Amino acid sequence: MDTIAAFHYDGTAWVRPHELTLSPFDLSVLRGFGVFDFLRTYHNIPYKLPQHIKRLENSARQLGITLPYSLKRIEELVLEGIKKNSFPETNIRIVATGGVTLDGITPGKPSFFILCTPAHDYPDDFYTSGVSVATKEFLRAIPAAKSLNYLSAVVELAEAKKQGAVEVVYRDGTGKISEGTTSNIFFVIGGKLVTPNIEGILVGITRGVVISIAQKLDIPVVETDVYYSQIPLFDEVFLTASNKEVMPVVKMDGKVVRNGNVGPVSHRIITEFRRITQG
Numbered sequence: 260m261d262t263i264a265a266f267h268y269d270g271t272a273w274v275r276p277h278e279l280t281l282s283p284f285d286l287s288v289l290r291g292f293g294v295f296d297f298l299r300t301y302h303n304i305p306y307k308l309p310q311h312i313k314r315l316e317n318s319a320r321q322l323g324i325t326l327p328y329s330l331k332r333i334e335e336l337v338l339e340g341i342k343k344n345s346f347p348e349t350n351i352r353i354v355a356t357g358g359v360t361l362d363g364i365t366p367g368k369p370s371f372f373i374l375c376t377p378a379h380d381y382p383d384d385f386y387t388s389g390v391s392v393a394t395k396e397f398l399r400a401i402p403a404a405k406s407l408n409y410l411s412a413v414v415e416l417a418e419a420k421k422q423g424a425v426e427v428v429y430r431d432g433t434g435k436i437s438e439g440t441t442s443n444i445f446f447v448i449g450g451k452l453v454t455p456n457i458e459g460i461l462v463g464i465t466r467g468v469v470i471s472i473a474q475k476l477d478i479p480v481v482e483t484d485v486y487y488s489q490i491p492l493f494d495e496v497f498l499t500a501s502n503k504e505v506m507p508v509v510k511m512d513g514k515v516v517r518n519g520n521v522g523p524v525s526h527r528i529i530t531e532f533r534r535i536t537q538g
């Protein structure tokens with residue numbers, strides 16, 4: 260992550276990176292306890308900001324964390340941060356931790372940060388040629404919350420990257436596919452766009468945008484269980500996330516999806532997503 264001369268909000272003021280502080284007694288350090296949300300700008304306007312802040316509030320509620328500011332104030336602070344930094348495009352992380360604990364387990368007053376860094380796009384060929392993903396049996400704790408605990412993501416991604424994969428997709432013991440470490444997943448099966456239903460996943464904001472795009476393009480959308488054993492039936496696969504946008508997948512665990520090319524449905528959705536966000 261960039262450590263350039265950015266301004267970040269530390270809960271009371273905009274400060275430089277070297278001025279940010281967090282107690283080692285904060286539950287986020289001792290237990291990985293806290294929540295965050297991540298979004299980016301297009302033309303330096305935060306994309307789907309109210310939805311991201313609403314999801315942050317929902318994540319916090321699920322962990323029993325009370326956000327120190329109203330949603331409206333957080334919105335204002337995010338806009339302030341974008342303006343203050345004036346990067347070409349900005350990545351924004353809004354973080355609320357468990358706070359300093361006295362006994363090592365009971366939450367205290369949340370620490371709050373807004374971190375602003377320059378947004379960078381993935382290489383073009385990820386979108387034109389597609390990417391490889393690995394899969395792993397795993398279920399995130401409290402899946403509907405975007406908690407600070409990405410232990411499995413960090414460990415599995417480091418391993419998968421060595422094999423040339425850009426994402427790890429989680430499945431359960433029955434082979435049911437849920438989501439990527441930091442993305443949602445869609446499949447094209449027999450002309451329909453299929454995606455795991457919302458139980459057991461983080462409800463991605465980009466996922467919602469893609470479902471609306473598909474509906475607008477008259478592509479039928481089905482939210483249902485999808486299994487690893489169905490790989491031979493997948494005509495197309497893609498990931499969605501605020502940073503990855505709509506990223507086509509052509510290989511899963513070394514198995515080529517259909518003919519290994521980015522398919523027409525993915526192509527239409529990528530084109531429309533770009534028209535909306537960058538047009």
Ligand SMILES: Cc1ncc(COP(=O)(O)O)c(C=O)c1O
Nearest residue numbers: 441442443461463464465500501
């Ligand atoms: C576990 C998980 N699922 C899905 C997503 C995608 O969500 P969004 O489209 O809101 O970025 C993320 C984003 O980081 C994530 O961490």
